[in-house]
Amino acid sequence: MRKPAANPALAKTDFEQLAQFRYQLRRFLRFSEEVTRQRGITTLQYQLLLQIKGFPGREWASVGELAERLQAHHHGVVALISRCEAMGLVRRRASAADRRRVEIHLTAKGLRCVTALATRHRDELLSLRGEMQLPIVTARVEEE
Numbered sequence: 001m002r003k004p005a006a007n008p009a010l011a012k013t014d015f016e017q018l019a020q021f022r023y024q025l026r027r028f029l030r031f032s033e034e035v036t037r038q039r040g041i042t043t044l045q046y047q048l049l050l051q052i053k054g055f056p057g058r059e060w061a062s063v064g065e066l067a068e069r070l071q072a073h074h075h076g077v078v079a080l081i082s083r084c085e086a087m088g089l090v091r092r093r094a095s096a097a098d099r100r101r102v103e104i105h106l107t108a109k110g111l112r113c114v115t116a117l118a119t120r121h122r123d124e125l126l127s128l129r130g131e132m133q134l135p136i137v138t139a140r141v142e143e144e
Contacts, residue, residue, distance in 0.1 A: 017135035024132040028124065035120050039113060044070070045084055048077075049114035052090065052106050060093070060103040089113060 029043075036046045051069040055061040061069070067077040081104055084090045089110035095101040106114065125132075 014135070021133070021135045024128065028128065028132065031124050032121060036117060039117055041087070041089075041113065044080060045087075045089070046114070046117050048080055048084060049089060049106060049110055050118060052104055053111070053114050053118075060105045062095075062101050062103060066104060084110070 032046070033043050036043045039046075041049075047070055048066060051066055052061050053059070055065065055069075063074060063077055063081065066081070067074045070077060070080075072080075081090060081092070085092065087109075088107055091105050091107055093103045093105055095103050
């Protein structure tokens, strides 16, 4: 029976595919940095707005949920929310179901902002179709 090797060697094509993927990913991220800056916000602020709007099943998210989705520390997300709130992009609301939980909602301004930016990001991704692909890294197998 064959099983994947513990530390399979990478072939040259594996490196090429990984490098190409990182290059395409970086190009997309640079695009994102430019269009968000043009809109007057940071990429992290855009990501916050996107996670609120795109949260599964509802139109708001808690601070803890946003911290998880942004892969950031709770206190950093609180500061990010405060900056976005000062810009009029989001508002905090105490949960009706659990007064200990704070819900973060988009304002009308935040919704307009995230919609415009998400449209630009979607269009850019569509233009990259065929260029940006997940690398197919081959696993070497060893005989048992």
